[in-house]
Amino acid sequence: MRSILVIIAASIIFSISDDTVEAKGLDKGVGPYGEFWKPIPTQRYWAPDYFYTPPEEPKGVYSEEECVACHKALNPGLVKAWEESNHANFDKIDKIQNYQNIDSRLAPVTNPPYAPIGKLQDYQREKLAEIEKHLGKKLTAVGCIDCHGKIGAEKLDHAKELVMPSAAHCGECHKQEFEEFESEKHYGIPDWKPGRESHAKAYDANLDVDVWAAQDKNIVQGCDMCHNIQHKCDSCHTRHAFRASEARRPEACQTCHNGPDHPDIEYYRDSKHGSIYFIEGNSWDWNKQLKDANYISPTCQSCHMYYKGQYSHNMVRKAIMGEGDVLFYDNIFKGIKPTDYIKNSKELQSRREAWIEVCVQCHSQRFSRDYLDSMDKASDSIFHYVSDAYATIKSLYEEEILYPMPENRPKAPAPVIEKYPDLLGGFYGEFWAKGGNPSRIEKDFLYMWENDAFLVRKGLAHMNPNGFTYISWSNLLKKYVDIQSEANTLRRLAALEKKTKLRSKKIREKK
Template sequence: MIDCCKRLGGALALVLMLAGAAFAGKSNCITCHEKVTPNIVKDFLEGEMGKSGSVDCSSCHGKAHQSAADVAKVSMPTEKTCKECHTKQHDQYASGKHAAAWVAMDAMPTNKLQPHAYIQRMKGCGGCHKVGIRDEKSRAEGQYGSPCNSCHTRHKFSKAEAKKPEACRTCHMGFDHPQWEMWSNSKHGSIYQMEGDTGRAPTCQTCHMGDGDHNVMTSWGFLALRLPEEDAEWMGYRVTILKGLGVLDPAGKPTARLDLVKAGKVARLSKEEWQASRDKMVGICSKCHSATYAKTQLGNADQMIKEADKLMAEAITIVAGLYEKGVIKPQKGQPAYPDLLTFYDTRTPIEQTLYVMFLEHRMRAFQGAFHMNPDYVTWYGLAELQKDLVDIRTEAAAMTREAEHKK
């Protein structure tokens, strides 16, 4: 009886607290911003935090800013601000790949040459990679607040919105990772579009955020690379690709970029780590399919990575041969080897073809396989890889003949 009274008393206290907040009147923030930024206020008051009455603008933005004269004193929330109330979700996110997204901005060798707005001001790559945790300098230059609002858009911060696959498509679409296009045109995506979110068709969140887990990790990682590799033939292809990424030097020895691969969590560096992620995915798939079917489909997708890597390794070797012959001269201080991470800043047409082959067509060949889209695997992936290789063979032969003629 005593315990029952305590529970009722606690519930009553909570109701009175919320009611008191609701009837205590509008805060100075709300009163002012209803005139200055009315839609922001509307979004906030429609969200769960605004409805509860227990969170005010100052809870996230601080109390230093009180008028139009001191706007510069407003604080922009960070992921740590969100952690104060959402510790579990924050810690899951912090251990996953999204939290490491900003590492890539520091890792790309030519990013420092890009327009400031393109990276730091979020008008290019930074616009998606802001989901990662940044250092204080990058955060201050970007002024984009918490990465959590990449999915829970401000100021409503809706859980229901973030659970919809459409929340993912701004970043997971286009040139190098068109997961939205692959999924939405697969049988899974078609069912979702025909029936709506009935639960029958898996969405991004079904497979990558099971039970709301904010860790969001996959077995292969973004680059579809893992070490060690028991398949000796495949390991040979992979070594060549790792050289092309600058993770290994031309002699096959690890470079400083290996640390960036680890920090960015873009590859799986132990058999156990890879297997744990694969087992987790099989468990998710097995909610609708048999475990045997799930393992077969995932295994077939693994083999598409190998097929793509075979073509990719030959192309890298051909271009590396041009460096070895002196047909392509390395930049000062750089190894005599193609660098796939220079992307569109490569200096020769043949290296432009090589980067597109790696970042667009290889990606589509294996990502399409995992997202159950055979058209992407074939016509946007494998067929384009084979065409790229023909072009690279032809161009390399022509460049070699021209160089010999000049001699």
């Protein structure tokens, strides 16, 4: 039988290796700006609910055994990961291995305390029983067809029935976890759409952004690769092992929560919380559920998944989200400083109380309140500089000495709507630059509010002292100084042009 399967696998390999499979389901975009873009082939993997269709080859109907035989030849790594997972054989649930940190992730930890061989952990037994009751059948394993076809099916028509598993597909078994995850859609921040910026609507958040629609999809698929968490559980539970023990560690978050606009892992890593984790984390039992773990230092998961005495896959219920875009951008047009914005919202005040409930597990009530209050007051200082910087750029625009003026430079790419002066230093400049649009001073302002302002608050929230001083605050002040210096230069040039009558000539020519 084995030799027959090897022949089948080989014939499939040779039938598909000499040419690329033509993309299907990629003829038009989706979302409010769908008419302005078309998806590229890789986006069918980042957003399978929207774009995935089975490859044209191989054709045929295959069994589980044939799937494994073929992919063991084509993709041995993924088969190995699945074979070592709990899904492959529920009799092996008791043999879960714990894993070292990122520097030696594949080295098993053998020291106690870990689940002994031959004994299922109670919560795993209960979870399996819950899933079997929900499905109405006894399970011995979860195989290729269960995830890439239909649960319980014995065969799969590869060219017609193959699917890329979505979060909803996982939810057919993991009902509670999926419902918790989906419940994020009901949370957001005042003045934003419900669910923005939740994991459960992360991809749709991309679709709502005009500059994302305008840009080369080969570039902005970098956004997709993180925002695809809306569609795929493997952002946290990496395929094909899907270990909960791996998803409980901070490293599981770092692929997306890093970088100049949200350096969460960097700021956590270099905080005292992170120091304790990296020193002691290898001795913690990651097989335990979060509610039973009792870590000596918080992790991303123990903070963000906790809410009023329970842990769940809803990670946004107590988050004051969209801080960069709302606190330090949208609100500058309204003149609402962060402390007022937060204190005047019952919803945000409720979330603050929920955060304090997390902090007091290790800290005193007074320290927790004092620290978070200090974070808000620091945000007011940020807001002052950002507001002043915007007022400077707006005044240059109104004086018609911004260089170049919007009417004298290429328009922002469709579907970006040019709404001046509010668009000055807008988000579109993060991913587009052409012929002086945006201007240098606007670019500084963009980095000031989109990155530095947000990072000061991020550094405070993650208790990274250098993160909110030299790394972020100092950079914010540098942008502020550069903006004021550029404004002074433009005004001096305008004065010289006026004195030499060059300016009046330029104005006449423009009219």
